[in-house]
Amino acid sequence: MKKNAWILYLGLLVSLGCPAEVVAQKSSGIPVILDADIDSDVDDVGCLAVLHALSNQGEAVILGVICTTEDIDGPACVDAINTYFSRPDIPIGINKEARPDPSQPKWLYLRSGLSKYTRTIAQEYPHDLNSYDQAECATSLYRRLLASEPQNSVVIITVGHLTNLKNLLLSDPDQYSPLSGFALIQQKVRLWVCVGGRYPQGKEPNFYRPDPESTWVVVPNWPAQVVFSGWELGNPIQTGGSWFKQNAPKESPIYRAYELYNQFEGRASWDQTAVLYAVRGTMNDTLWSVQWQGYNHISPDGSNEWKTNPNNKDQGYLVEKMAPAQLSQILDELMIQGPVLSRD
Numbered sequence: 001m002k003k004n005a006w007i008l009y010l011g012l013l014v015s016l017g018c019p020a021e022v023v024a025q026k027s028s029g030i031p032v033i034l035d036a037d038i039d040s041d042v043d044d045v046g047c048l049a050v051l052h053a054l055s056n057q058g059e060a061v062i063l064g065v066i067c068t069t070e071d072i073d074g075p076a077c078v079d080a081i082n083t084y085f086s087r088p089d090i091p092i093g094i095n096k097e098a099r100p101d102p103s104q105p106k107w108l109y110l111r112s113g114l115s116k117y118t119r120t121i122a123q124e125y126p127h128d129l130n131s132y133d134q135a136e137c138a139t140s141l142y143r144r145l146l147a148s149e150p151q152n153s154v155v156i157i158t159v160g161h162l163t164n165l166k167n168l169l170l171s172d173p174d175q176y177s178p179l180s181g182f183a184l185i186q187q188k189v190r191l192w193v194c195v196g197g198r199y200p201q202g203k204e205p206n207f208y209r210p211d212p213e214s215t216w217v218v219v220p221n222w223p224a225q226v227v228f229s230g231w232e233l234g235n236p237i238q239t240g241g242s243w244f245k246q247n248a249p250k251e252s253p254i255y256r257a258y259e260l261y262n263q264f265e266g267r268a269s270w271d272q273t274a275v276l277y278a279v280r281g282t283m284n285d286t287l288w289s290v291q292w293q294g295y296n297h298i299s300p301d302g303s304n305e306w307k308t309n310p311n312n313k314d315q316g317y318l319v320e321k322m323a324p325a326q327l328s329q330i331l332d333e334l335m336i337q338g339p340v341l342s343r344d
């Protein structure tokens with residue numbers, strides 16, 4: 001069975017309660033690029049909050065956020081949240097290539113009103129990214145960030161569709177690296193954690209909507225380790241409900257987003273599961289276990305099926321272990337954390 005020794009080691013340290021060693025790891029933190037579809041659902045906001053909380057604790061370093069969305073207010077919303085967490089300079093990337101019809105004016109492609117929260121968060125919270133086009137090209141940003149990191153170090157987390165990851169994979173050498181996208185990923189990415197698909201089989205929106213081709217291109221051709229977090233895993237883990245409402249800082253944009261989304265009725269935590277796994281691993285198989293035997297077969301329509309043979313790809317998917325209610329509490333406690341002003 002293939003296992004990631006680093007994740008197991010960190011998980012073992014945490015589970016054994018070894019604060020000295022964990023503190024030693026905190027000085028660096030796992031370098032993460034988050035690729036999120038900040039628009040319709042609110043778990044993207046929840047996962048960004050979890051990532052900031054883990055960064056506050058020295059467990060992660062946020063290299064950049066890729067905004068894979070057509071929501072014109074998405075990037076500014078991300079910048080406002082990053083600014084609230086005292087990290088106003090985290091670079092933000094958007095898709096500047098391969099728009100559906102480049103001859104059309106961009107307002108036919110970019111949309112407003114996709115989200116119940118992005119515009120309000122952008123209007124109510126300070127930030128300095130003032131327009132969608134001010135954000136960087138996602139492909140260039142991915143390449144710049146990967147080129148500057150050590151070999152086999154970066155963890156990419158995707159919690160939306162894979163358009164920008166496909167553009168990275170298929171990218172050519174540029175001013176940041178003489179390597180192709182494929183070779184750059186092979187050299188620099190340690191792990192891709194992907195919210196997408198159902199396991200052992202099914203059809204899930206990140207994989208089939210709006211860009212199933214990107215799934216069909218990226219998953220079979222990814223030249224590094226990938227772990228999938230399926231729809232069935234995050235769905236029963238409810239966060240952002242009444243406990244969150246009572247305990248979150250009222251001035252937080254995370255609180256505001258969950259209020260705007262559904263008045264704290266609670267929401268599934270698909271995207272938060274990926275962040276927690278990406279940074280903490282399985283914690284010695286206490287949070288989840290990983291099915292490593294086999295690979296994820298993708299159909300052209302974006303549906304997927306886990307096939308246990310052949311076992312010649314470095315692919316796995318998360319399997320429920322800890323009770324969803326316990327995971328909800330862990331995630332809610334991370335989601336209520338505010339900024340740590342003395343850091344960064």
Ligand SMILES: [Ca+2]
Pocket residue numbers: 036037041043044159160271
């Ligand atoms: Ca998402």
